[in-house]
Amino acid sequence: xxxxxxxxxxxxxxxxxxxxxxxxxxxxxxxxxxxxxxxxxxxxxxxxxxxxxxxxxxxxxxxxxxxxxxxxxxxxxxxxxxxxxxxxxxxxxxxxxxxxxxxxxxxxxxxxxxxxxxxxxxxxxxxxxxxxxxxxxxxxxxxxxxxxxxxxxxxxxxxxxxxxxxxxxxxxxxxxxxxxxxxxxxxxxxxxxxxxxxxxxxxxxxxxxxxxxxxxx
Amino acid sequence: xxxxxxxxxxxxxxxxxxxxxxxxxxxxxxxxxxxxxxxxxxxxxxxxxxxxxxxxxxxxxxxxxxxxxxxxxxxxxxxxxxxxxxxxxxxxxxxxxxxxxxxxxxxxxxxxxxxxxxxxxxxxxxxxxxxxxxxxxxxxxxxxxxxxxxxxxxxxxxxxxxxxxxxxxxxxxxxxxxxxxxxxxxxxxxxxxxxxxxxxxxxxxxxxxxxxxxxxxx
Numbered sequence: 001x002x003x004x005x006x007x008x009x010x011x012x013x014x015x016x017x018x019x020x021x022x023x024x025x026x027x028x029x030x031x032x033x034x035x036x037x038x039x040x041x042x043x044x045x046x047x048x049x050x051x052x053x054x055x056x057x058x059x060x061x062x063x064x065x066x067x068x069x070x071x072x073x074x075x076x077x078x079x080x081x082x083x084x085x086x087x088x089x090x091x092x093x094x095x096x097x098x099x100x101x102x103x104x105x106x107x108x109x110x111x112x113x114x115x116x117x118x119x120x121x122x123x124x125x126x127x128x129x130x131x132x133x134x135x136x137x138x139x140x141x142x143x144x145x146x147x148x149x150x151x152x153x154x155x156x157x158x159x160x161x162x163x164x165x166x167x168x169x170x171x172x173x174x175x176x177x178x179x180x181x182x183x184x185x186x187x188x189x190x191x192x193x194x195x196x197x198x199x200x201x202x203x204x205x206x207x208x209x210x211x212x213x214x215x216x217x
Numbered sequence: 218x219x220x221x222x223x224x225x226x227x228x229x230x231x232x233x234x235x236x237x238x239x240x241x242x243x244x245x246x247x248x249x250x251x252x253x254x255x256x257x258x259x260x261x262x263x264x265x266x267x268x269x270x271x272x273x274x275x276x277x278x279x280x281x282x283x284x285x286x287x288x289x290x291x292x293x294x295x296x297x298x299x300x301x302x303x304x305x306x307x308x309x310x311x312x313x314x315x316x317x318x319x320x321x322x323x324x325x326x327x328x329x330x331x332x333x334x335x336x337x338x339x340x341x342x343x344x345x346x347x348x349x350x351x352x353x354x355x356x357x358x359x360x361x362x363x364x365x366x367x368x369x370x371x372x373x374x375x376x377x378x379x380x381x382x383x384x385x386x387x388x389x390x391x392x393x394x395x396x397x398x399x400x401x402x403x404x405x406x407x408x409x410x411x412x413x414x415x416x417x418x419x420x421x422x423x424x425x426x427x428x429x430x431x432x433x434x435x
Contacts, residue, residue: 062420063413064413064416068391068405068408068409071392072406079401183296184288189289191285196276
């Protein structure tokens with residue numbers, strides 16, 4: 001049933017595809033952080049239309065499947081003149097999808113900062129931007145780091161979806177190898193083990209961090 | 218070929234794929250809820266072996282990717298002599314995956330029931346089972362409802378993955394429709410809209426539940 005020789009023979013190819021998986025995770029994550037922060041600031045905008053529109057966009061993105069969004073970006077964007085490579089489209093999809101989750105995290109983090117902090121900033125004659133950068137964000141970020149870390153792991157586990165838009169990451173590599181040899185067991189098992197070996201220790205690390213941060217406050 | 222209107226695409230997608238999407242969501246949600254309760258309770262068992270087994274289940278399914286699990290069950294299991302239909306494989310993979318996430322919801326809600334409740338049960342000479350069934354779980358269940366609702370929304374969205382193991386759900390039908398009509402923009406826009414329409418009442422419901430549950434509580 002399980003063939004060790006075959007498993008070892010495909011291992012290097014799967015491992016080399018891991019580069020794609022990991023770089024898609026990180027590029028997507030950076031994009032998600034960036035867009036998430038923008039969304040969370042825009043939702044707080046004083047201009048009613050802006051905050052309502054952004055809320056609507058976030059709702060829509062959160063309530064529709066990432067897979068369909070990927071298809072949309074990969075197949076519909078070219079119709080309006082934007083042809084993207086699978087990697088770019090995938091990273092964009094991942095980044096946009098998770099930015100809506102992260103914006104929620106940022107929002108709750110921002111709301112947890114006491115109003116007095118804003119008043120102090122005003123009293124000290126800080127500009128709005130200065131208040132954000134020097135007073136508010138430094139208090140927002142540390143407590144939400146574990147939550148953000150968990151989203152990084154979640155995104156990592158979502159990257160196999162990018163195989164649907166022809167990106168050859170680890171799952172797609174295993175699938176291609178399986179289709180060539182009619183042996184799927186080894187390839188998919190290896191991919192599962194790789195995901196587990198990377199995500200489980202990371203999540204334990206985040207748990208430790210959470211306890212530590214909790215103890216600090 | 219005659220060009221289809223947006224409305225026609227909307228209708229034909231719903232006709233062709235909605236049933237399977239709802240079917241998978243429904244059965245997978247029930248499986249996830251049952252597994253979530255069993256493994257969540259087992260995680261708090263007195264017996265080390267039971268705790269360990271449920272811990273392995275939870276961490277394995279949370280630590281690997283849903284699509285990998287789906288492919289494993291559908292493509293790799295047959296090599297071990299277990300051949301499942303696409304529907305069974307889809308429901309099983311999604312149910313097992315979300316069951317692991319639900320178990321954490323169940324466990325944390327039960328642990329959040331105040332200790333005084335347990336003490337009161339002991340004082341009233343209730344058995345362990347009575348304590349769980351009559352006092353702890355009813356209170357915990359109310360607390361876990363919003364989180365379980367959120368899991369249901371995620372589960373609904375994840376059913377789109379079953380299109381990749383040839384199950385004819387909404388996403389699968391959209392891919393077919395796209396390939397036959399080339400109305401790419403309309404097809405995928407309508408597909409997004411349909412998922413949004415199904416998901417919106419769920420997420421509004423969760424918001425309502427959240428408000429209801431926290432009502433009168435500090």
